[in-house]
Amino acid sequence: MSLTTLPVRQVLMALVLLPALYLDFAIYQAGNVWIALAFLIVIAFGAYIYLRREAYPFRYLFPGFLGFGLFVIFPLVYTVCIGFMKYSSQNLLPYDRALELLLQETYLSGDVSYHYQLFAQDAGKYILVLQDMKDPGRRFASEPIDLKAGQQSGASESVTPVTPIAPGTQPPGKPLEMAQVTREKLFIPMRGRQFSLPDKTIVTLEGLARFAARQRLYTLNPDGTLTNRRDGSIVHADPQQGYFVNQKGEKVGVGFRTFTGFDNYVRILSDPRIQGPFLRIFLWTVAFSIFSVLGTFATGLLLAVVLEWKEIQCRKIYRTLLILPYAVPAVLSILIFKGLFNQEFGAVNAFLRGIFHFAPEWETNPWGARAMILLVNIWLGYPYMMLICTGMLQSIPSTIYEASAIDGSNALVDLFKITLPLILPPLFPILISSFAFNFNNFNLVYLLTAGGPKMVGGGIAGETDLLVTYTFNLAFRDSGTNYGLASAIATILFIMVGVLAWANLRIGGRNVKM
């Protein structure tokens, strides 16, 4: 048997290893040395595990761990790292890129100005001719360039060279009048372009009628600071702010991302603009999770108890239909409820208006919105609890109830004195995982209310936001994205839920079998 299985394994190994090594080489060639190295280590590990006998159990673990490492552990570590960084829409670029942009900045160096003329070519192209205002003999012409009337050209960073032309000569094409340039708004695309003279001076359009020479604004000093050529000030990078600053402490250029240690955490705890919404959202998240667990558990238990009563007919049909909310994909149910709870036209308010002459503001009132979220979540979650409670109830021997009935007890006493004490301890881990699940119940809140209504003075925070949706908005909403702060909150979230999961493992008795 081993004779036939052995070569198969080697061939399979080769089939996987060779493409992997090829891919790794491609990554290395593209310049991602560290990633290539990490990948190589993973490949080596894999080869070791599948070729050596002593690592046998890991043959079964390796593929799963690969996925787990890449899509659970790596994102986690990555997020924790960003949590220690100043990294937001203002501090977006890496340091090198921000420095490069700063070094590209130019200023009007002054004395030499140029008249210009455009010569129309075919297909919307133009040749630009420059003439020195003081020395009309100095003339230059460009290659035909694309100018789209009224549109900023995308070529703002590239520099178009111009070459000297002899006095008296004319480039091909029809020269444009100044009035034509303004009427067709050709100055707009021209403004975005830079032209370089043979002596490397940069010239750009100044106002409407003339070009002027520009120079690079900054020179890089050996110690890493920058000198401003125009006013002689010294600019240095401030890693604490993630900005370049001059001697007066003013910010210069664009920000860059930078490690700032515990700054984000300090801000969460002390900055009133963040601390206020954070605390409120935290409290609501905890309240939401507790009430969701209690609500689903109470509803599920009640239904399970009623359905255990053998005298009721059609119990099977009831049970099957009552599981429906669990069987329908939750996304669809949540969106359906978004429609049913619509304040003006939804079915819920139509019903309440018709019977009680009362229409709660599910969308604009914070308490209405919170109540709606809890109601929908109980609707979505009770079948799970009902199923589990049914299983538990069926395992309780009926003799206990018969004995208590002889003692003259009633159903309520039975429920609280017999049933609950018996089913709560084994249910406890499930209640805790349900709590943890609801703590991060992104789909429900994001799809139902998107966090709304807005919290007054809370920035992007909404009254029904959970920490997880708030963090998502902090990181991904277009305006004022703040990855650093979002990641710090994500880390706190993870620690809280992780501790819960750990405690659950300890008390849940799941570890007994390990």
Added chain:
Amino acid sequence: MAFPSLKTEPARVSNLRDRSTRRHRLTHEQRLLIRKVLAHAFLLSFLAIVLVPFIMVVSASFRQGNFAPSRLLPDKVSLDHWKYVLGIPYTEVVNPATGETRVVKPVVPPLLWFWNSIKVSCLSSAGIILLSGTAAYAFSRFKFKFRTPILSSLLILQMFPMVLALVAFYVILDFTGTYVKWLGLNTQAGLIMVYLGGISSYIWMIKGYFDTIPASMEESARIDGASPFQTFVRILLPVSIPIFAVVFILSFIGYMSEYPVASVVLQTGNNWTLAVGANSFLYEQEKLWGRFAALAVLSGVPITVVFMLCQRFVIGGLTSGGIKE
């Protein structure tokens, strides 16, 4: 039976029973009847809360115009929303005064989103079974270093919400996409790859099941010269079909409903999954409830039916600690 299974009596019923006994001295049969009627009334009203939303969605899908689900029966019946969802062109009156019409046909037939979802969820679930099944086998049958700490850290690390790892997912897929085109951003393969990270709770479930199967069969096979892999495939797997069915159904349903990751990874309409597509009908300015309802019915019904058919499996698996996402 003198005491009709008291443990199952709802509290309300029992209170009423006490009062009525005092006042009217009802016979035992009458009391039982009243309790039964009340229990049925309670269950029926609860069923109404469960079923009415679904009935309203069905009605909204057949109702002319785009109204939020609010009626049990449509006032004006129209098949337009169904035609739209199925990708069949239909004519719509643009201006009632002039009788001007236009032909409406979706750029991407919404039915495609349903198919995409089925594809992504099936492949992800199959991958999950493969990865978590083999890992669970190692945890259940082998002794190796750090086994217990690895098992617990798997569970704890998985508590990190996937939503908040989106930046990292984006970075990874952007990277893989530059080398392997079909595995990058805006590909379903990339999304499936991300989904395959969520294995740890399933490892726990399957391991729990493997632990209940006595190892004696495998041991005797080993004595007969079978390798661990052979005992795994030939002996353990055939008796573990039920737990794999549970894992498949739970992860399938979980991925059918997954919204945030899919909405960031899949960028163009032809790649969207059901969750992303269904939500796209309900943007703030214009909520296309009719189309949404038709899509919801069309895709919700088969999934629900499959779930109901497999119910027995799932309920057995749930008690061993799975949670639907």
